[in-house]
Amino acid sequence: MESSNTKEIKFSEESLEMVKGLIRRYPEGRQKSALIPVLHIAQAEFDGWLSPAVMDYVASLLDIQPIEVYEVATFYTMFNLTPVGNCVIEVCRTGPCWLNGSDDIIEHLEKKLNIKAGQTTADGMFTLKTVECLAACGNAPVMQVGVKYHEHLTTSKVDQLLDTFRAEGMISHTNPYT
Numbered sequence: 001m002e003s004s005n006t007k008e009i010k011f012s013e014e015s016l017e018m019v020k021g022l023i024r025r026y027p028e029g030r031q032k033s034a035l036i037p038v039l040h041i042a043q044a045e046f047d048g049w050l051s052p053a054v055m056d057y058v059a060s061l062l063d064i065q066p067i068e069v070y071e072v073a074t075f076y077t078m079f080n081l082t083p084v085g086n087c088v089i090e091v092c093r094t095g096p097c098w099l100n101g102s103d104d105i106i107e108h109l110e111k112k113l114n115i116k117a118g119q120t121t122a123d124g125m126f127t128l129k130t131v132e133c134l135a136a137c138g139n140a141p142v143m144q145v146g147v148k149y150h151e152h153l154t155t156s157k158v159d160q161l162l163d164t165f166r167a168e169g170m171i172s173h174t175n176p177y178t
């Protein structure tokens, strides 16, 4: 698994233009308002996770203190603070999903991938996470992979999805703004 610690921390020109455009949406001195979308772009560009060096880089672009970036990045489960696999599977475990079998889905994924929630498969293909409500409770149980939701999950549907992700060489950390 490639780590963003091993390569230069610098956005591509395309991403940098996007970041500058986001910053320009806010008045001078309020560029911190662009932080969450900029972190999404950073996570997509730097292998799916935010290393301290990446967060420091984002802080410098927004002209804010690194701690202000850490505070936000550590609060939201959508930001990964350690290296992840190509395909990050986030299974909701909040009430409505739990009542509709999310525990069974998580257990099935753990067995199938031979990892526990929070871990990455040895081949670097999958990371399994559990998260709180994804705001699609009416279609529980639900999991998110990249920008896509997979709803009304069953174990056989999960198996089909895993096969598809493997066959496609799925990479879930794509820039949600492109």
Ligand code: FES
Residues within 6 Å of the ligand: 092, 093, 094, 095, 096, 097, 098, 132, 133, 134, 135, 136, 137, 138, 140, 141, 142
């Ligand atoms: S409880 Fe799972 S989407 Fe809301």
